[in-house]
Amino acid sequence: MSASAATGYKASRTMPIWAEVRRQASRRRTQLALGFMVLLPVIILLAFEFDTDRRDDDGGGGGGAFSSLADLATSGGLNFTLFCLAVSSSFLLVVVVALCFGDTVASEASWGSLRYLLAIPVPRARLLGVKLIVAAGYSLVALFLLAGTGMLLGTIRYGWGPLGSSIAAEIPPGEGVLRLLGILAYFAVTLLVVAGLAFLLSVLTDAALGAVGGAVLLWILSSILDQIEALGTIRNALPSHYNDAWMGLLSTPIQTEDLAKGAISAVVYATIFWSVAFYRFTRKDVTS
Amino acid sequence: MSALSAGLRRMLPRPTRRRALSGAVALLIIAGAAVWAVRPERDPWTAEDLRLTVRSGPADDEQLDLDARFYLPRDSSGKVPAVLLAHGFGGTKQSVRDEAEKLAEQGYAVLTWTARGFGRSGGQIHLDHPDYEVKDAQRLVDWLATRPEVATDAAGDPKVGVVGGSYGGALALLLAGQDQRVDAIVPSITWNDLGRAFLPQSADTTVTGVFKKAWAGMFFGNGAATGESAVTNLTGGGEEAPGPGGAGTGGGPETTNPACGRFSEAICAAYLQMATAGTPDEATLALLAQSSPAAVLDKIKAPTLLVQGAVDSLFPLSEADANARGIAATGTPVKVAWFTGGHDGGTGPTTDSDRIEYLTVQWLNHYLKGDGDAPGDDFTWSRVAGYSATDRGLVTNGYSAGAYPGLGGTGSTEVTLTGEAQQIANPPNGNPGAISSLPGLTSRLSSLLSGGVAADVPGQNASFPSAAITGAIEAGGAPTVRLRVASPTGEATVFVKLYDVDQNGASTLSAGLVAPVRLTGLPATIDQAQPVTVTLPAIVRRIEAGHTLKVVVATSDQAYLTPAAPAVYTVAVDPVLTLPTLAGTRIADAGTIWWWVLAGVVGAILLGLALILLIRHLRQRRRESTVTEEYADTPLAVFGLRKAYGDGFVAVQEISFTVQRGQVVGLLGPNGAGKTTTLRVLMGLTQPTKGEIYVFGHRLVPGAPILSRVGALVEGPGFLPHLSGYENLRAYWRATGRPWEDARFDEALEIAGLGDSVHRRTRKYSHGMRQRLAIAQAMLGLPELLVLDEPTDGLDPPQIAEMRRVLQRYATDGRAVLVSSHLLAEVEQTCTHAVVVNKGRIVASGPVGDIVGDSPSVQVDVTDVPSATRVLEELGVTTLGTEGTSGLIVDTNGTPRSEVVASLVGAGIGVERLVPRRRLEDAFLALVGDNSRGSGDR
Known part of the structure; x- marks a missing residue:
């Protein structure tokens, strides 16, 4: 007589990924974040269109390889995409990823819906797992939306051409696409740190903004510390130290050492943060 | 001062033993790492x-x-x-x-x-x-x-x-x-x-x-x-x-x-x-x-x-x-x-x-x-x-x-140059002079290898470019060209350089190297000039596809001493540039090792994850399969439940009760009695410190599948504010992963009674509307045990009455309801059974009828309290206390109420009112009397 669960209930069937996708999709901030990913290339494109005397201020060269990326941005669709990615990598993408991961659990807690999900019961680890996968999915969608829109707009406006950089020779378009995908993948990997941190904070606090803001804040702090050369080799351990390693993908042959180190750093940090998040969440008293 | 320290204490977590221990361990690790990092290293x-x-x-x-x-x-x-x-x-x-x-x-x-x-x-x-x-x-x-x-x-x-x-x-x-x-x-x-x-x-x-x-x-x-x-x-x-x-x-x-x-x-x-x-x-x-x-x-x-x-x-x-x-x-x-x-x-x-x-x-x-x-x-x-x-x-x-190939490279390729014989001027005393390298400035490595330093003076150089290179050339060695020079003086000093020119026209003199050539016995006209082979300095450079190569013959270079007298030479270059190439295998650098490290790290993480999942799976299976037969048909049985928080606060001392099929049990207690904590534990939101809970014989732990047979409203509603009430219910049910037809949406919506408002966003709902929606949500799927925390909170009287009927009806068909409330009347009117809780302990429990039945105490409102007290004492009636200015609570000790009234009236004391008191109320009052103030939310 005593069934261990209600008919039709199966722990592994609770909180289907699709349900969580819909939960998040209906939210205004998800729509805004994704919308901005489309909007940014448009804004950049318009800025380039209005800027007529850009060629004149080349001489400064203060930005090094970066300023040359800006100079090359209008040379073709691939370079425009690269520029869009480069300008958003240090902050915009960080915020979007922090939003996807930091908001997901904390907002449920602040609405009070978290306890009802747990009372269904959605096993806690499963809840976190599904939230993690869906947040990762949205982050990837954001990344690809940005790159895709940049590619589309850039190609329409500036044409299809090789991927140029001041670091090395031009890369033919076919391979250039692969390199861009590689850069996207590397961005995705480095952003794992932000994802991990935001997710952990999301589990620890009921304030969604606190989780998102905290993750971004710590990320910026790490970037600032990375600028201080006096710290020496300690900087190698900073999560944002290898952020620029994607530039290695622009040279021929590809410089992979820093990419690998950056990936290791990001994977290790993310694993630590996520592990702590899972450990904490599966044991904590949900009081919200 | 004390206020400040109290504030600080509130802000900082209280130092329990566990916290102190983990804090000490963390401090030790950090201190150890710091010492290790700065320790004075003994030179080997x-x-x-x-x-x-x-x-x-x-x-x-x-x-x-x-x-x-x-x-x-x-x-x-x-x-x-x-x-x-x-x-x-x-x-x-x-x-x-x-x-x-x-x-x-x-x-x-x-x-x-x-x-x-x-x-x-x-x-x-x-x-x-x-x-x-x-x-x-x-x-x-x-x-x-x-x-x-x-x-x-x-x-x-x-x-x-x-x-x-x-x-x-x-x-x-x-x-x-x-x-x-x-x-x-x-x-x-x-x-x-x-x-x-x-x-x-x-x-x-x-x-x-x-x-x-x-x-x-x-x-x-x-x-x-x-x-x-x-x-x-x-x-x-x-x-x-x-x-x-x-x-x-x-x-x-x-x-x-x-x-x-x-x-x-x-x-x-x-x-x-x-x-x-x-x-x-x-x-x-x-x-x-x-x-x-x-x-x-x-x-x-x-x-x-x-x-x-x-x-x-x-x-x-x-x-x-x-x-x-x-x-x-x-x-x-x-x-x-x-x-x-x-x-x-x-x-x-x-x-x-x-x-x-x-x-x-x-x-x-x-x-x-x-x-x-x-x-x-x-x-x-x-x-x-x-x-x-x-x-x-x-x-x-x-x-x-495999072996040192010399400056001729492991192979060679020929590049065709174009350009007619050209005249170039030798500047007097070498000024102005072309720049190739900057001796002594080592920091220019990058500019030497990617252009920037080298500069030629117009009129002093002849250029012999090639067509765009079709495939990249891995140049490595000393390129050679054949050069013819004519000079009116019979002598000439020229510098032969090889530029790598990219698609945008930016040219790079690889490593700033030039080939100085001093020739004597030259004819005055180029036709008579004999070609000499010029070996350019060896370079190591990849010349990318699409780039052009350019051989430049210049008369001056600031790094060299050139003839002081001005002269005009005629120079020509044979159209063939021989370019040695170097082919070799890439030395696996540290980068490759790091990829292996990455693979190892990812592998270890995946392995660890798989292991954890396996362990969890095995543990869960064991847990699910155990049924305590004794309570297999009891919707809820709670034994010795205790909950102490990390900071030492004990919210629930010890609570035991059961809820049987068909019962509507009221968990009654003042604010802070531990009701909500008990319900939180029941819903698997909080880990109990001690005690066991069985739902239909299954041990209840956080996330136990048996919770799916329980519907709950705990601590108020929780909805996604941007969805309508209807969408919220659907989203909730979707999250259960159970079939749609099991949800009984229509019944739930009827209970909610929101009408068309069910399609408005819950953000706009009133407190009562949310409450009703939350109750509807708890009833989705008609769970066998319904747990409701203060369900009538925010409802108006007709709705409260309706809710009572709903709950009573719900408990039929073998289902059971557990309601928590701090209102005596509500429990009394709704529930079949009651459990009275105070300070984390049960003070009374049983069928409401038993508890609520007449009690020997009555409340008498009289015109003269002191006289009435005296009269009643004579009658053998003990006064338990006063209520307001005119109320007296007395224990009749078996004396019929009519006699009490008669005695009072007989003594000339006006009796305004006489209310029989119930046991529950007594118990409740006695408890609440000194407790209702200042009790925190438990």
């Missing part, structure tokens, strides 16, 4: 500063002191081989300090010294003269042989290698040629023929070359200088000014000659002659030849590792090439390595310096220590791959090929 070597007196000169009778330092590995047992480590021009023993320490760390006794004429050593500079600098070094070898720590081959013959760069590299070669006791040498960025280095001639003619005035001047100025100069910067030394003892010992009055500085008379005279005339006389040539390893190469028997830089306009790759061929000709093992650096390029990127360091140690280990296999004669080089993304420095890739 010891060093001793010495002044060694040597006798050298043609007759071994000139005595002078050399400033030296002797390093010994600290933990060596027995004798160790020695290394003589020589510094570059303008340096001192300090310049090679890092290298010496590294070698000492590898287990070598390292002797560094300041060469004569520099720093605190005495004597004058003789440019590695066999009778002076080389003999000095021989005396040092003698000295090493006397040291007890140094291993020897025979008496007076130590096991010794010689390592040095530039000036020190030539010394290594010359010493090995002069003294057979030397067992291995590693000369780097050094010369083969000093005359050719300073008077390079790139055409295949015997005419003396063009004077390399910039470098020569820099060296001469440096030797004459007493302080720091550009070249000392280059070699990394020069911190020491010559000490008084050093200058006095062997220097003599010559050091006071301002024209010569610490150069010996002969060198000084040779420089002055050469720099003035532009062509050397016999004496100068003889002097330069004496200081050149070229003459002694056939005598070198010590295995030689030659390291040469590709960014070196002073001693280009061709110098090492000549050394390599000369030494190898006698069968001595020779290995060649190129790196991206040199006198113009510095030590190069880390990957290069690491490779050179590795090769050096490998070489010495084998030939001095006998460790490891013989290093083969494979050839390694590096090529710039781009900028480092992290530190903006250059990044190079290392390559290796």
Whole structure:
């Protein structure tokens, strides 16, 4: 007589990924974040269109390889995409990823819906797992939306051409696409740190903004510390130290050492943060 | 003060034992890491500063002191081989300090010294003269042989290698040629023929070359200088000014000659002659030849590792090439390595310096220590791959090929040049002059390799471009072109350069290298000019597809001395440029290791994850399968539940009760009695400290599947504010993963009774609407046990009445309801059973009828309380307390109520009201009386 669960209930069937996708999709901030990913290339494109005397201020060269990326941005669709990615990598993408991961659990807690999900019961680890996968999915969608829109707009406006950089020779378009995908993948990997941190904070606090803001804040702090050369080799351990390693993908042959180190750093940090998040969440008293 | 500390205490978590323990552990780890990071490292070597007196000169009778330092590995047992480590021009023993320490760390006794004429050593500079600098070094070898720590081959013959760069590299070669006791040498960025280095001639003619005035001047100025100069910067030394003892010992009055500085008379005279005339006389040539390893190469028997830089306009790759061929000709093992650096390029990127360091140690280990296999004669080089993304420095890739191919490369390709004969003007006194390299500024490595420095003067150069290259060329070696020059004077000095021009027209003179050509006996017209083959300096460069190559013939170069008289030459280049190429296998650098590390890390993480999942799976299966038969049909059984929080606060002391099928049980208690905590534990939101809960016989733990048979409203509603009520219910049910038809949406919506509002966003809902929606949500799927926390909160009276009916109806069909409330009336009217809780304990429980039944106490409102008390006492009725100004609560002790009223009225006291009190109320009041204030939310 005593069934261990209600008919039709199966722990592994609770909180289907699709349900969580819909939960998040209906939210205004998800729509805004994704919308901005489309909007940014448009804004950049318009800025380039209005800027007529850009060629004149080349001489400064203060930005090094970066300023040359800006100079090359209008040379073709691939370079425009690269520029869009480069300008958003240090902050915009960080915020979007922090939003996807930091908001997901904390907002449920602040609405009070978290306890009802747990009372269904959605096993806690499963809840976190599904939230993690869906947040990762949205982050990837954001990344690809940005790159895709940049590619589309850039190609329409500036044409299809090789991927140029001041670091090395031009890369033919076919391979250039692969390199861009590689850069996207590397961005995705480095952003794992932000994802991990935001997710952990999301589990620890009921304030969604606190989780998102905290993750971004710590990320910026790490970037600032990375600028201080006096710290020496300690900087190698900073999560944002290898952020620029994607530039290695622009040279021929590809410089992979820093990419690998950056990936290791990001994977290790993310694993630590996520592990702590899972450990904490599966044991904590949900009081919200 | 106390308020402040209380505030602080509230803000900071209370120091429980567990917290204190974990905090202490964390502190210990951090402190340990900090200590480990800053601990003073004990050097694995010891060093001793010495002044060694040597006798050298043609007759071994000139005595002078050399400033030296002797390093010994600290933990060596027995004798160790020695290394003589020589510094570059303008340096001192300090310049090679890092290298010496590294070698000492590898287990070598390292002797560094300041060469004569520099720093605190005495004597004058003789440019590695066999009778002076080389003999000095021989005396040092003698000295090493006397040291007890140094291993020897025979008496007076130590096991010794010689390592040095530039000036020190030539010394290594010359010493090995002069003294057979030397067992291995590693000369780097050094010369083969000093005359050719300073008077390079790139055409295949015997005419003396063009004077390399910039470098020569820099060296001469440096030797004459007493302080720091550009070249000392280059070699990394020069911190020491010559000490008084050093200058006095062997220097003599010559050091006071301002024209010569610490150069010996002969060198000084040779420089002055050469720099003035532009062509050397016999004496100068003889002097330069004496200081050149070229003459002694056939005598070198010590295995030689030659390291040469590709960014070196002073001693280009061709110098090492000549050394390599000369030494190898006698069968001595020779290995060649190129790196991206040199006198113009510095030590190069880390990957290069690491490779050179590795090769050096490998070489010495084998030939001095006998460790490891013989290093083969494979050839390694590096090529710039781009900028480092992290530190903006250059990044190079290392390559290796089976054997040293020389400057002709492992293959070659021909590039077709275009361009007619052109006229170019030689500027008077070489001014204005073209720029190719900037001697002495090593920091320009990146600009030398990616354009920026080189500049040609219009009118002074002829250009012979190629078409765009179809496939990338891995150039490596000395390109050749055939050049024809006509000059009205019969002589011409020109510079042939090879530019790499990208699609945007930006041209790069690879490494800033030019081929100086001085031709004599030229015809006046180009038709009669005979072609000469010009071998350009060897380069290592990838020329990308789509780039063009451009051969430029220029008349001037600021680094060289050109004819003072103006002239106009006609130059033409044969349309074929022969470009050697280098093919090799990429040296697996540290990057590859890191990818393996990454794979390992990811693998370990995945393995760990799989393991955790497996363990969880096994544990869950075991947990799910256990049923306690005794309670299999009891919706809820709670035993000895206790919940203490981490800060020591005990919300629930001990609570036990059961809810049977068909019951509506009220959990009654004042605010803070522990009701909500109990329900939280029931919903698996909170871990109990102690106690067991069974739902239909299944042990309830957080997330237990049995919770799916429980519907709940705990601590108010929780909805997604941006969805409508209907969507919220659907989203909730979707999250359960159960079939739609099980949800019974219509029934739930009916209970909610929201009408059309169900399609509005819940953000806009009133408190009561949310509450009703939450109850509907709890009833979705009609769970067998319904747990509702303060369900009537926010509802208006008709709704409360409706809710009562709903709950009572719900508990039929074998279902059960648990309702928590702090309102007595609600429990009384709704529930079949009640559990009264206070301060985390159960004070009463049972059927409401039992509890609510009449009690012996009544409340009497009278006009005169004191008199009434007295009257009642006489009647044997005990007064329990007062209620308001006129109310008395009394225990009738069996006296009929009518009698009580009659007595009071009889005594002349007006009775306003008489209310029978119920047991529950009594109990409740007694509890709540002193408790309802200040109790926190539990």
